[in-house]
Amino acid sequence: MRNEPAVEVTALVKRYGTRAAVDGLDLAVPHGSVTAVLGPNGAGKTTTVEVCEGYRRPDSGTVRVLGLDPVTQGARLRPRIGVMLQAGGVYPGAHAEEMLRHTAALHAHPIDPALLIERLGLESCGRTAYRRLSGGQQQRLALAMAVVGRPELVFLDEPTAGLDPQARHATWDLVRELRADGATVVLTTHFMDEAEQLADQVVIIDGGRSIARGTPEELCRGGAEGTLRFSGRPGLDLASLLKALPADSLAAELSPGSYRIEGKVDPQLLATVASWCAQHGVMPDRLAVERRTLEDVFLELTGRELRR
Numbered sequence: 001m002r003n004e005p006a007v008e009v010t011a012l013v014k015r016y017g018t019r020a021a022v023d024g025l026d027l028a029v030p031h032g033s034v035t036a037v038l039g040p041n042g043a044g045k046t047t048t049v050e051v052c053e054g055y056r057r058p059d060s061g062t063v064r065v066l067g068l069d070p071v072t073q074g075a076r077l078r079p080r081i082g083v084m085l086q087a088g089g090v091y092p093g094a095h096a097e098e099m100l101r102h103t104a105a106l107h108a109h110p111i112d113p114a115l116l117i118e119r120l121g122l123e124s125c126g127r128t129a130y131r132r133l134s135g136g137q138q139q140r141l142a143l144a145m146a147v148v149g150r151p152e153l154v155f156l157d158e159p160t161a162g163l164d165p166q167a168r169h170a171t172w173d174l175v176r177e178l179r180a181d182g183a184t185v186v187l188t189t190h191f192m193d194e195a196e197q198l199a200d201q202v203v204i205i206d207g208g209r210s211i212a213r214g215t216p217e218e219l220c221r222g223g224a225e226g227t228l229r230f231s232g233r234p235g236l237d238l239a240s241l242l243k244a245l246p247a248d249s250l251a252a253e254l255s256p257g258s259y260r261i262e263g264k265v266d267p268q269l270l271a272t273v274a275s276w277c278a279q280h281g282v283m284p285d286r287l288a289v290e291r292r293t294l295e296d297v298f299l300e301l302t303g304r305e306l307r308r
């Protein structure tokens, strides 16, 4: 039972009218992991998450969440999952603390609401109506409500959008603790650093399909291997340097005395550059190896055009 994923989506299609927002998507989320779902605006992230939560009915494909069908077995599923929507889902007139306590009371072993209020910096908001909270405070309250029942599985849709850096870090700490306690977390985000910080698995979605997945390290490892930068005297003979390097390397002087080499950056390449510099009386200052970031990978895979 435990071997099956916490979330398993196969060939999911969800249309709005004639337009397929999700178009044959596959997703598997292992138990006890944090999965970050990335994708350009309109890629289908929220729709996918909402299908998994049971808020939307798939047009085709199969969805199993904790082994259950979210549409036909929603009543059994809902007490076991926590959901933080992008917006709303909360009665606007209710007081923040009252709502959190009410939600906690629905669960057998909730986290102490006072603890969450303190952890998420909501002490001053307790008696304020939800609609009067700032956007960031509403977000934090929605997060608290999603996790207060100690769910086995939590869906967080852009949990840190619009949060200040302090609240972002508090959210990250909370996600790490949920994972340490054995919960499974699925979050969507546009922040690549958030995915790098938190995710065991990153899934990139575009055009309603999953186009890449792996750990952040796995995704950053492939393709163009890396970049080497150094400073030296201006006007170095790059043709001579390139002759010493593997055939597919690139070298450029970006500004006078500032050099960039692209290619398979490995210890051998470093040794070759250092040796070439030694032979030519060059001290390679500020020599630095730069790996591809998740943002580089994301833009390579999804392109640079704006989504409309």
Ligand SMILES: Nc1ncnc2c1ncn2[C@@H]1O[C@H](COP(=O)(O)OP(=O)(O)OP(=O)(O)O)[C@@H](O)[C@H]1O
Residues within 6 Å of the ligand: 016, 021, 039, 040, 041, 042, 043, 044, 045, 046, 047, 048
């Ligand atoms: N209720 C709806 N009715 C009609 N079209 C919708 C509806 N909800 C979403 N869509 C469309 O479906 C597509 C996918 O939307 P979705 O919200 O799932 O994307 P997303 O990846 O979460 O985007 P974002 O990063 O902007 O939140 C978009 O083209 C969107 O306009």
